[in-house]
Amino acid sequence: MKRLSRPGEGEILLLTASRLLDGRIVWLGEGDHWHESIAEAVRFTYEEAGPALERALAEAEQKEVVAVYEVVARDTRPPEPVTTREAIRAHGPSVHPDFSYDHAPVREKEKVG
Amino acid sequence: MTQPASRSVGHYQYEERDRTFLQERINEFEGQVRRRLSGELSEEEFKPLRLMNGVYLQLHAYMLRVAIPYGVLDSRQLHRLADIAARYDRNYGHFTTRQNIQFNWIALKDVPTILRELAEVDMHAIQTSGNCIRNVTSDEFAGAAKDELMDPRIHAEIVRQWSTLHPEFTFLPRKFKIAISGSPEDRVAARFHDIGLLARPGENGPLFRLFVGGGLGRTPVVGQELFDSVKEEDLIATLEAVLRVYNAFGRRDNLYKARIKILVQTIGLEAFRKAVEEELARMDRAAYRLTSEHVAQIRARFALPDLKAPADAADVLEQHKKADPVFARWVASNTHPHQDEGHICAVISLKTPGAIPGDVTAEQMHGLADLSERHSFGEVRVTHLQNLVFGHVRKDQLHELWQGLKALGLAAPNVGLISDIVSCPGLDYCNLANARSLPLAQKLGARFGDADLQAEIGALSIHMSGCINACGHHHVGNIGLLGVDKRGAETYQILLGGDAGENAAIGGILGPSFAEDEAVDAVARIVEFYLGQRQKGETFAAMLKRCGLKAFKEVAYETV
Numbered sequence: 297m298k299r300l301s302r303p304g305e306g307e308i309l310l311l312t313a314s315r316l317l318d319g320r321i322v323w324l325g326e327g328d329h330w331h332e333s334i335a336e337a338v339r340f341t342y343e344e345a346g347p348a349l350e351r352a353l354a355e356a357e358q359k360e361v362v363a364v365y366e367v368v369a370r371d372t373r374p375p376e377p378v379t380t381r382e383a384i385r386a387h388g389p390s391v392h393p394d395f396s397y398d399h400a401p402v403r404e405k406e407k408v409g
Numbered sequence: 410m411t412q413p414a415s416r417s418v419g420h421y422q423y424e425e426r427d428r429t430f431l432q433e434r435i436n437e438f439e440g441q442v443r444r445r446l447s448g449e450l451s452e453e454e455f456k457p458l459r460l461m462n463g464v465y466l467q468l469h470a471y472m473l474r475v476a477i478p479y480g481v482l483d484s485r486q487l488h489r490l491a492d493i494a495a496r497y498d499r500n501y502g503h504f505t506t507r508q509n510i511q512f513n514w515i516a517l518k519d520v521p522t523i524l525r526e527l528a529e530v531d532m533h534a535i536q537t538s539g540n541c542i543r544n545v546t547s548d549e550f551a552g553a554a555k556d557e558l559m560d561p562r563i564h565a566e567i568v569r570q571w572s573t574l575h576p577e578f579t580f581l582p583r584k585f586k587i588a589i590s591g592s593p594e595d596r597v598a599a600r601f602h603d604i605g606l607l608a609r610p611g612e613n614g615p616l617f618r619l620f621v622g623g624g625l626g627r628t629p630v631v632g633q634e635l636f637d638s639v640k641e642e643d644l645i646a647t648l649e650a651v652l653r654v655y656n657a658f659g660r661r662d663n664l665y666k667a668r669i670k671i672l673v674q675t676i677g678l679e680a681f682r683k684a685v686e687e688e689l690a691r692m693d694r695a696a697y698r699l700t701s702e703h704v705a706q707i708r709a710r711f712a713l714p715d716l717k718a719p720a721d722a723a724d725v726l727e728q729h730k731k732a733d734p735v736f737a738r739w740v741a742s743n744t745h746p747h748q749d750e751g752h753i754c755a756v757i758s759l760k761t762p763g764a765i766p767g768d769v770t771a772e773q774m775h776g777l778a779d780l781s782e783r784h785s786f787g788e789v790r791v792t793h794l795q796n797l798v799f800g801h802v803r804k805d806q807l808h809e810l811w812q813g814l815k816a817l818g819l820a821a822p823n824v825g826l827i828s829d830i831v832s833c834p835g836l837d838y839c840n841l842a843n844a845r846s847l848p849l850a851q852k853l854g855a856r857f858g859d860a861d862l863q864a865e866i867g868a869l870s871i872h873m874s875g876c877i878n879a880c881g882h883h884h885v886g887n888i889g890l891l892g893v894d895k896r897g898a899e900t901y902q903i904l905l906g907g908d909a910g911e912n913a914a915i916g917g918i919l920g921p922s923f924a925e926d927e928a929v930d931a932v933a934r935i936v937e938f939y940l941g942q943r944q945k946g947e948t949f950a951a952m953l954k955r956c957g958l959k960a961f962k963e964v965a966y967e968t969v
């Protein structure tokens with residue numbers, strides 16, 4: 297199994313996946329339910345994330361999700377992914393604000409044109 | 410044999426057996442999707458099956474890539490693509506650098522239904538992914554351009570039929586791309602394909618110059634001439650032999666060394682040619698002979714346009730240009746001479762400055778399909794530079810077409826100019842990307858969007874990729890941009906001097922990568938330097954050769 301990403305100071309880990317039916321990005325929330333909004337995601341420490349990821353992978357078929365992995369995020373409310381890739385997954389493509397998942401303001405560095 | 414319908418021209422007209430085959434294939438995939446959704450198939454088992462049907466799991470959803478053989482669509486197909494965009498996507502389609510179309514917001518559960526709707530208009534998504542022979546691409550002005558030596562579409566169709574579900578070549582070491590042109594001007598980037606074919610008429614039938622081992626991606630290589638003059642009757646045998654050698658000796662242990670270009674580089678062109686010739690000698694050549702009767706049968710399934718135009722069509726066009734300078738500017742950049750004096754090829758830019766390159770809305774697709782029925786025999790071509798072409802427009806009706814395009818917001822007069830930017834979807838959609846390409850393409854498009862400025866700069870290409878896989882063909886732009894992940898930050902490398910045509914060249918890397926806004930400014934300084942220092946009539950490539958990369962580098966990094 298691939299080594300877990302290690303969160304830095306003020307950062308936590310989230311678990312994410314794609315929904316089997318439509319590919320929609322989802323986040324692991326309370327009660328091992330997958331949610332569309334990153335705001336619903338459970339925050340894990342590095343130590344907690346390993347067993348949680350193992351469990352999520354084992355249950356992926358049953359829960360109808362694919363491509364389960366961990367994401368490093370800043371421990372804010374809601375949590376904010378550290379990398380641009382994961383921020384785009386969490387919020388939607390930066391070139392289409394109308395496709396935004398959360399209608400949250402696009403971060404300054406992602407503004408276009 | 411039934412005669413092809415006359416309402417659409419430019420592509421092969423399906424026979425009933427083609428339609429039966431598609432239905433069988435969809436039934437099969439529908440069963441596979443059902444078994445995946447019920448949990449009977451695991452993701453590991455299902456992934457190669459969905460890829461064989463053009464379905465990728467991307468950043469936000471499934472992506473469906475639909476094949477457009479040699480880039481030719483008819484109006485009913487474009488209407489159907491528009492319907493699919495509206496019903497199953499978020500109202501957009503994205504034309505790619507392989508002359509295909511992608512839908513970025515597809516649900517897996519909908520794919521079988523979408524495939525049925527595509528099959529109703531003789532379309533599919535087979536071999537748009539996976540380690541097989543992909544969509545055969547061709548010249549966007551095929552069968553129309555004044556400079557054409559030979560219409561390449563008949564042989565493109567023959568290659569398509571030969572390569573579709575070829576039992577030996579369904580699991581190649583890696584994907585395999587073939588392009589074919591019939592013009593002395595290489596408009597298909599033949600030297601950057603696994604196999605590039607340049608067709609020309611010979612005394613005893615067509616001849617094909619065959620390049621092998623070209624490609625972009627992680628290891629960009631200019632293809633080498635394997636054979637100068639393959640006879641028509643030997644075309645399929647020769648392709649078969651090349652593919653067999655690749656299939657036997659191409660590496661399967663390392664994804665990054667699996668393309669045919671690596672094999673040709675490793676063993677050398679001479680050894681590769683010898684292996685192909687030995688394979689040809691072993692083959693049952695009669696079984697692979699492409700007879701003139703077979704070519705004629707395929708040719709008969711292409712409808713030809715009835716090119717009738719009033720005697721004064723060219724004069725009317727001149728009058729329209731004189732009366733409307735904005736139209737005249739569009740004609741100067743967005744048309745290409747036609748074989749028939751009364752007709753012209755019109756290129757529809759999908760690069761409105763500031764917009765996403767290659768994107769069209771469902772409404773625009775419907776509008777374009779309607780315009781093609783009025784002005785181009787219901788035929789629309791997709792270019793590998795992510796634009797569209799109406800191949801046969803009457804000169805006296807070009808102004809009317811242009812007004813229709815203006816109403817659709819698709820009349821940007823920039824084809825071949827600096828804002829005609831080629832770009833992959835990048836990190837906004839693609840799972841493989843390291844950086845976003847679309848925002849940068851939009852910024853550059855907006856920066857150089859002024860029509861006067863573009864006309865002053867003249868022909869200059871910008872190509873942009875969001876990762877080393879080079880779907881935006883950044884190696885062959887006059888100016889190439891490559892998105893690079895630098896410790897979590899998106900940065901952009903600049904390359905200069907690429908050329909996809911007769912003088913094929915891979916752009917040289919200028920130096921360390923730039924942050925996004927710095928990259929826009931650096932490109933602006935490069936362009937200013939070109940404008941200030943060029944000699945009369947000197948192209949960007951010629952000036953780069955005269956001044957050298959170093960001079961451009963100094964300018965690009967001036968204030969960084």
